Amino acid sequence: xxxxxxxxxxxxxxxxxxxxxxxxxxxxxxxxxxxxxxxxxxxxxxxxxxxxxxxxxxxxxxxxxxxxxxxxxxxxxxxxxxxx
Amino acid sequence: xxxxxxxxxxxxxxxxxxxxxxxxxxxxxxxxxxxxxxxxxxxxxxxxxxxxxxxxxxxxxxxxxxxxxxxxxxxxxxxxxxxxxxxxxxxxxxxxxxxxxxxxxxxxxxxxxxxxxxxxxxxxxxxxxxxxxxxxxxxxxxxxxxxxxxxxxxxxxxxxxxxxxxxxxxxxxxxxxxxxxxxxxxxxxxxxxxxxxxxxxxxxxx
Numbered sequence: 632x633x634x635x636x637x638x639x640x641x642x643x644x645x646x647x648x649x650x651x652x653x654x655x656x657x658x659x660x661x662x663x664x665x666x667x668x669x670x671x672x673x674x675x676x677x678x679x680x681x682x683x684x685x686x687x688x689x690x691x692x693x694x695x696x697x698x699x700x701x702x703x704x705x706x707x708x709x710x711x712x713x714x715x
Numbered sequence: 716x717x718x719x720x721x722x723x724x725x726x727x728x729x730x731x732x733x734x735x736x737x738x739x740x741x742x743x744x745x746x747x748x749x750x751x752x753x754x755x756x757x758x759x760x761x762x763x764x765x766x767x768x769x770x771x772x773x774x775x776x777x778x779x780x781x782x783x784x785x786x787x788x789x790x791x792x793x794x795x796x797x798x799x800x801x802x803x804x805x806x807x808x809x810x811x812x813x814x815x816x817x818x819x820x821x822x823x824x825x826x827x828x829x830x831x832x833x834x835x836x837x838x839x840x841x842x843x844x845x846x847x848x849x850x851x852x853x854x855x856x857x858x859x860x861x862x863x864x865x866x867x868x869x870x871x872x873x874x875x876x877x878x879x880x881x882x883x884x885x886x887x888x889x890x891x892x893x894x895x896x897x898x899x900x901x902x903x904x905x906x907x908x909x910x911x912x913x914x915x916x917x918x919x920x921x
Contacts, residue, residue: 633790634807641804645787645797650770651759653787653797656804661790662732676784698803 634658636703641693642668643675643682652676653693716831717889729828729842751777759785759796791869806869808905810878811852814886815901822847822886822896831889848901854881871905879903 635641635656645651654672657664671687674680682692716722744750758774762781769781787793791806816822825843831853832838839853858864858877865875882900886893 632807632809633793634805636803636805641800645799650783651785651787651797653793653800655787655790655793655800657790659807659809662730672786676786698799703805 632657632659632661637697637700639697640664640668640691641697642672642687642691643693645693646695646698716829717891724827727828751775756796805867808865808868808871808875809852810854810858810875810881810903810905811850812879812882812903813901814849814851814882814898816847816896816898820895820897822898823890823892825849825890849886849898851882851885854878857881874903874905 633656635658638658639656640658641653641656643652645653652672652675654665654669657668668687668691671682671685674685675682683689740750754775754777756773756775760772760774762769762772764772764781767781769783771782771785773780773782773785787797789796791804793804794801824847825841828843829841830838831841833856836859837853837855839851841852842850844850854875857880858875861877864877879900882903884898885900886896886898
């Protein structure tokens with residue numbers, strides 16, 4: 632599984648890399664999210680829509696701020712690992 | 716279920732992910748898409764060919780291709796090709812098994828998928844198959860305390876040894892009517908979770 636450090640998927644154009652896109656980090660919940668996430672990304676690529684126009688949840692947008700952010704939220708759902 | 720303290724139900728579905736993906740690939744290949752398997756990408760970089768009309772050069776074990784657009788969809792393996800995602804996208808190992816009933820034995824027919832929630836962070840998910848076998852995944856209590864066995868682990872060719880025993884007599888312990896079924900763990904593997912909630916998907920359809 633590809634876990635995301637903040638628990639949310641990374642979808643959209645890779646920051647700073649025009650023509651490169653990412654669709655990843657579903658943190659064990661890919662099955663219910665991947666179909667519409669992929670459809671939204673396909674609209675961005677094939678129809679030239681922006682992330683905001685593609686019907687994707689705004690929190691899924693991959694951003695430089697999210698890449699730079701420290702802190703791993705997934706330990707919130709595991710016992711005794713908060714100090715790891 | 717034995718020892719259940721509570722229960723609620725909702726519409727859900729399940730899908731055989733591998734079969735589904737193969738059907739999708741069959742369709743896109745029939746549409747003319749060029750599919751190349753067993754061709755791992757080693758590097759993606761801006762093209763160094765001044766004559767190329769395409770921005771990206773994708774190097775693989777079988778040669779390089781030029782691309783206008785690249786989509787990174789390899790999930791846990793993305794940091795290898797996009798190092799800026801190291802520590803942002805983290806490979807995590809989970810575990811799943813198939814439980815079978817030997818010929819001649821019988822067991823109750825399960826018609827629902829299940830989540831067995833043991834606590835805030837601990838749950839298993841279960842899918843009955845048409846052939847009477849049961850897919851169970853989770854087993855977190857067996858390995859979650861050993862961080863290096865599952866966190867930042869991208870090698871899913873190895874099973875989580877600590878989890879293998881977790882599934883022993885799982886159905887006999889947890890489900891009423893399975894005590895004499897002789898159900899046994901047929902296979903254990905690592906990989907992704909199977910839980911699927913169709914009601915969430917349908918709510919988005921227009």
